[in-house]
Amino acid sequence: xxxxxxxxxxxxxxxxxxxxxLRELAFQALSxxxxxxxIERPDALFVANMLAPRLSDQAxxxxxxxxxxxxxxxxxxxxxxxxxxxxxxFQAGVRAVASGLAQVVAVCGVEKMTDATSESVTSAxxxxxxxxxxxxxxxxxxxxxxxxxxxYMHEYGVPHAAFAPFSxxxxxNAANNPNAMFRQPITDDVYAxxxxxxxxxxxxxxxxxxxxxxAIILCPVEMARDLGKPIIRVLASATATDSLALADxxxxxxxxxxxxSAARAYAQAGLSPQDIDVFEVHxxxxxxxALSLEAAGFAERGQGTRLALDGEITPQGRIxxxxxxxxxxxxxxxxxxxVYELVDxxxxxxxxxxxxxxxxxxxxxxxxxxxxxxxxxxxILRREN
Amino acid sequence: xxxxxxxxxxxxxxxxxxxxxLRELAFQALSxxxxxxxIERPDALFVANMLAPRLSDQAxxxxxxxxxxxxxxxxxxxxxxxxxxxxxxFQAGVRAVASGLAQVVAVCGVEKMTDATSESVTSAxxxxxxxxxxxxxxxxxxxxxxxxxxxYMHEYGVPHAAFAPFSxxxxxNAANNPNAMFRQPITDDVYAxxxxxxxxxxxxxxxxxxxxxxAIILCPVEMARDLGKPIIRVLASATATDSLALADxxxxxxxxxxxxSAARAYAQAGLSPQDIDVFEVHxxxxxxxALSLEAAGFAERGQGTRLALDGEITPQGRIxxxxxxxxxxxxxxxxxxxVYELVDxxxxxxxxxxxxxxxxxxxxxxxxxxxxxxxxxxxILRREN
Numbered sequence: 001x002x003x004x005x006x007x008x009x010x011x012x013x014x015x016x017x018x019x020x021x022l023r024e025l026a027f028q029a030l031s032x033x034x035x036x037x038x039i040e041r042p043d044a045l046f047v048a049n050m051l052a053p054r055l056s057d058q059a060x061x062x063x064x065x066x067x068x069x070x071x072x073x074x075x076x077x078x079x080x081x082x083x084x085x086x087x088x089x090f091q092a093g094v095r096a097v098a099s100g101l102a103q104v105v106a107v108c109g110v111e112k113m114t115d116a117t118s119e120s121v122t123s124a125x126x127x128x129x130x131x132x133x134x135x136x137x138x139x140x141x142x143x144x145x146x147x148x149x150x151x152y153m154h155e156y157g158v159p160h161a162a163f164a165p166f167s168x169x170x171x172x173n174a175a176n177n178p179n180a181m182f183r184q185p186i187t188d189d190v191y192a193x194x195x196x197x198x199x200x201x202x203x204x205x206x207x208x209x210x211x212x213x214x215a216i217i218l219c220p221v222e223m224a225r226d227l228g229k230p231i232i233r234v235l236a237s238a239t240a241t242d243s244l245a246l247a248d249x250x251x252x253x254x255x256x257x258x259x260x261s262a263a264r265a266y267a268q269a270g271l272s273p274q275d276i277d278v279f280e281v282h283x284x285x286x287x288x289x290a291l292s293l294e295a296a297g298f299a300e301r302g303q304g305t306r307l308a309l310d311g312e313i314t315p316q317g318r319i320x321x322x323x324x325x326x327x328x329x330x331x332x333x334x335x336x337x338x339v340y341e342l343v344d345x346x347x348x349x350x351x352x353x354x355x356x357x358x359x360x361x362x363x364x365x366x367x368x369x370x371x372x373x374x375x376x377x378x379x380i381l382r383r384e385n
Numbered sequence: 386x387x388x389x390x391x392x393x394x395x396x397x398x399x400x401x402x403x404x405x406x407l408r409e410l411a412f413q414a415l416s417x418x419x420x421x422x423x424i425e426r427p428d429a430l431f432v433a434n435m436l437a438p439r440l441s442d443q444a445x446x447x448x449x450x451x452x453x454x455x456x457x458x459x460x461x462x463x464x465x466x467x468x469x470x471x472x473x474x475f476q477a478g479v480r481a482v483a484s485g486l487a488q489v490v491a492v493c494g495v496e497k498m499t500d501a502t503s504e505s506v507t508s509a510x511x512x513x514x515x516x517x518x519x520x521x522x523x524x525x526x527x528x529x530x531x532x533x534x535x536x537y538m539h540e541y542g543v544p545h546a547a548f549a550p551f552s553x554x555x556x557x558n559a560a561n562n563p564n565a566m567f568r569q570p571i572t573d574d575v576y577a578x579x580x581x582x583x584x585x586x587x588x589x590x591x592x593x594x595x596x597x598x599x600a601i602i603l604c605p606v607e608m609a610r611d612l613g614k615p616i617i618r619v620l621a622s623a624t625a626t627d628s629l630a631l632a633d634x635x636x637x638x639x640x641x642x643x644x645x646s647a648a649r650a651y652a653q654a655g656l657s658p659q660d661i662d663v664f665e666v667h668x669x670x671x672x673x674x675a676l677s678l679e680a681a682g683f684a685e686r687g688q689g690t691r692l693a694l695d696g697e698i699t700p701q702g703r704i705x706x707x708x709x710x711x712x713x714x715x716x717x718x719x720x721x722x723x724v725y726e727l728v729d730x731x732x733x734x735x736x737x738x739x740x741x742x743x744x745x746x747x748x749x750x751x752x753x754x755x756x757x758x759x760x761x762x763x764x765i766l767r768r769e770n
Binding site: 021023044050053054056057058059060062063064066067072073074075076077078079080081082088091092094095096098099100101123124126127128129130131132135136237238239240241242243244248256257260370371374375 | 406408429435438439441442443444445447448449451452457458459460461462463464465466467473476477479480481483484485486508509511512513514515516517520521622623624625626627628629633641642645755756759760
């Protein structure tokens with residue numbers, strides 16, 4: 001589709017970074033990425049962030065991060081689509097290069113959630129839902145996902161334990177990722193005995209509140225070749241949307257936007273699910289991993305948990321997911337997550353995933369979800385020699 | 386530069402819209418624009434907004450507005466660059482079309498400020514400044530602009546009364562604009578006797594807190610021709626940034642980002658200031674109008690107020706500004722303002738500006754400013770036959 005290549009990536013470890021401010025986290029990720037790209041200064045910067053205006057009293061992150069990174073003067077803006085902000089900002093970067101109106105573009109996802117009270121974080125996260133019809137009723141994000149998970153269990157006769165493999169795979173992979181928040185593998189037993197958060201979602205069905213930043217440098221493929229860089233090409237970039245409110249959905253379990261954005265991405269790339277070697281899903285909750293696998297064509301409806309139970313989602317399986325720990329194990333700094341997913345795929349395509357390496361990974365896909373499936377951004381990347 | 390054309394515009398009147406929610410305001414503007422374009426459904430929507438996450442507990446406006454407009458499924462995201470959000474979202478739209486990755490794109494700026502307390506609005510607006518080094522000190526936006534204005538008066542020996550023509554021109558033009566918030570012309574005497582807000586900024590140096598939405602539909606020029614639409618072509622789209630904090634500026638009065646973004650826009654369009662027939666400036670405060678005129682090359686440094694005193698900024702002058710009332714008279718719903726500026730230029734280029742029409746206007750420019758000049762987005766549009 002496009003002639004856009006990724007020539008540098010960077011990330012901070014995910015965790016509770018009380019010692020670093022928003023701009024410092026962004027700078028750490030960007031400085032790694034730009035160094036790897038071997039570039040002095042990008043033409044434009046797109047920052048992905050969701051919560052800073054509420055949790056850090058800071059909007060206007062584009063100019064702030066550009067300046068703090070030493071790039072005063074460049075074009076910059078923030079792109080927001082709730083937890084799909086990272087994917088949306090990356091898409092803006094791809095467009096800027098693909099249009100020929102920018103040459104080198106930096107994308108940085110950054111989020112800082114742990115300096116605020118959990119009440120503030122919960123209500124800030126609820127701004128991804130429909131404020132007038134859901135938020136105003138006191139609905140939280142975990143409770144909305146609990147409604148979906150309960151419906152899934154009811155509709156398909158799936159027990160809660162069927163979701164355990166998603167969490168176990170994520171934590172096992174995270175244990176090998178030095179940038180992951182949680183480095184301890186878990187067992188079925190740990191999963192089963194976990195405290196309940198919002199029935200049926202327990203602690204190990206949920207991703208953590210955390211801080212982190214990830215960054216990517218983009219340029220035209222021809223320029224990447226001239227620079228002698230290994231080519232990771234952006235084959236597809238597609239977004240689809242659905243209602244914010246769950247009550248307005250056509251079908252609670254279809255995840256229409258995920259299906260549509262995946263279909264558009266496959267069409268752009270001229271590929272089908274069989275061609276994907278690694279798939280970074282948006283496992284903010286285990287139910288979202290199951291639905292994303294189904295919507296993207298890797299499992300029939302109601303069979304997402306089956307795929308996980310069969311071991312097909314591990315790095316050795318048919319469709320490896322959450323290979324560096326996913327949102328569950330690596331962490332979910334919400335506005336940054338979509339960029340982390342892309343960095344993880346790049347890590348796999350470069351063969352740098354260590355113990356979690358997916359053998360011969362050449363084509364990788366990400367699906368970044370905002371709200372309860374209200375904005376879904378799908379990207380497909382390919383390693384070229 | 387690009388092959389992108391504007392084929393439809395829409396706007397709500399600006400005011401205190403307690404009877405309409407955010408999504409309803411956006412819908413009103415978008416439905417006008419899409420009807421004018423004669424299109425059923427765009428491929429993508431970029432929403433410009435700054436304050437909804439804080440003032441309306443609502444982020445994720447892309448998907449929300451897409452769905453409420455009847456376009457469930459399309460690509461959508463929010464673009465934020467403080468008060469330059471409108472220009473930044475329009476630029477994202479231009480890129481999407483220019484890259485060939487989208488065909489018809491809708492851009493909507495929407496802001497709802499009057500349902501909150503003035504304390505909430507003041508602190509929400511302060512998120513455009515540097516939270517750690519300015520906001521944390523209790524600095525407000527009007528006080529930051531007051532520092533700049535005081536410096537300008539001191540440096541160039543300009544009296545406060547020299548800024549009156551900006552306000553008088555804006556209010557005179559707003560009186561003829563049915564969508565403007567203030568429809569009463571003012572006099573030098575009214576300006577001089579206005580209550581002081583933050584010395585030297587008085588009530589008539591400041592734009593109002595208000596609600597509103599404006600929308601634009603973009604498509605390739607060839608498609609616009611096929612549709613039989615009059616062509617308003619996007620000749621240039623350029624953003625530049627500066628520090629968020631005033632204390633970090635190279636020169637308090639240079640408005641470097643405005644100068645750079647204008648220079649880039651002139652270069653893209655192959656034009657110079659002499660070619661511009663109408664210039665919609667970001668007169669959130671009268672001082673910003675003066676500095677924007679200087680940075681964009683219409684006046685020497687310190688001569689912006691002279692231009693105004695000489696009557697050259699009126700619709701009959703050498704460089705008409707704020708021709709439909711500007712931020713001061715029409716209103717400044719912050720995240721929407723950049724889109725309103727573009728709609729005003731389109732109105733002029735189509736010859737639909739009524740009593741405020743700039744004779745033979747063929748090329749128009751907008752300059753949308755975020756923070757105290759921290760993000761500046763310049764666009765140049767041309768009417769083609």
